[in-house]
Amino acid sequence: MLHLCSTTRTAWLARALAHLDEILVDHAHCEKKAASTAVSLLFRYPERTELLGPLARLAREELEHFEQVVEHLQARGIRLARQRPSPYASELLAAVRDDEPARLLDTLLCMALIEARSCERLQLLAESVPDTGLAGLFRGLLASEARHHGAYVALAERVASPPEVRERLAALARHEAAVLERAPDMPRLHT
Numbered sequence: 404m405l406h407l408c409s410t411t412r413t414a415w416l417a418r419a420l421a422h423l424d425e426i427l428v429d430h431a432h433c434e435k436k437a438a439s440t441a442v443s444l445l446f447r448y449p450e451r452t453e454l455l456g457p458l459a460r461l462a463r464e465e466l467e468h469f470e471q472v473v474e475h476l477q478a479r480g481i482r483l484a485r486q487r488p489s490p491y492a493s494e495l496l497a498a499v500r501d502d503e504p505a506r507l508l509d510t511l512l513c514m515a516l517i518e519a520r521s522c523e524r525l526q527l528l529a530e531s532v533p534d535t536g537l538a539g540l541f542r543g544l545l546a547s548e549a550r551h552h553g554a555y556v557a558l559a560e561r562v563a564s565p566p567e568v569r570e571r572l573a574a575l576a577r578h579e580a581a582v583l584e585r586a587p588d589m590p591r592l593h594t
């Protein structure tokens with residue numbers, strides 16, 4: 404159960420397959436960013452002892468994913484160059500409320516949605532890339548991202564009541580779908 408409000412269009416997949424090298428570089432940056440966000444939450448909420456272990460595990464796993472994607476980049480002779488990021492994450496996180504604990508709840512749920520969208524799209528890529536090595540990489544990662552989605556929702560339920568989490572997750576999922584709807588036509592995991 405990924406709690407997404409929209410399904411990725413075939414046009415996204417066609418563009419991704421036509422620019423697979425750029426998608427892979429973006430994917431590496433996304434894994435690194437996912438690790439960095441989990442670490443930044445450890446810095447921002449040191450008093451939330453119930454979050455520390457799960458967030459540290461998430462950060463470690465995302466860094467392992469980063470290593471795996473970098474290995475594939477190197478095997479294909481692609482450099483991990485800087486890239487203009489998709490506006491997706493910053494526009495999604497713009498919906499995070501300012502006051503606590505709403506800010507923490509919203510951040511955890513936005514992370515849950517990013518994981519869900521990554522999972523959905525890695526599935527599409529895994530089913531479509533001609534390279535069996537890459538398909539295997541994507542299949543392995545999408546299973547982790549599905550688990551990470553669940554982990555972030557479970558963390559949100561340590562911060563707020565289940566009905567509040569459900570309601571806010573649904574609202575943020577609608578916002579996430581709207582952000583993707585107006586995303587620019589660039590080959591990225593989240594456009």
Ligand SMILES: [Fe+2]
Pocket residue numbers: 434437464465468544547548
């Ligand atoms: Fe990951």
Ligand SMILES: [Fe+2]
Pocket residue numbers: 437465518547548551
């Ligand atoms: Fe993840």
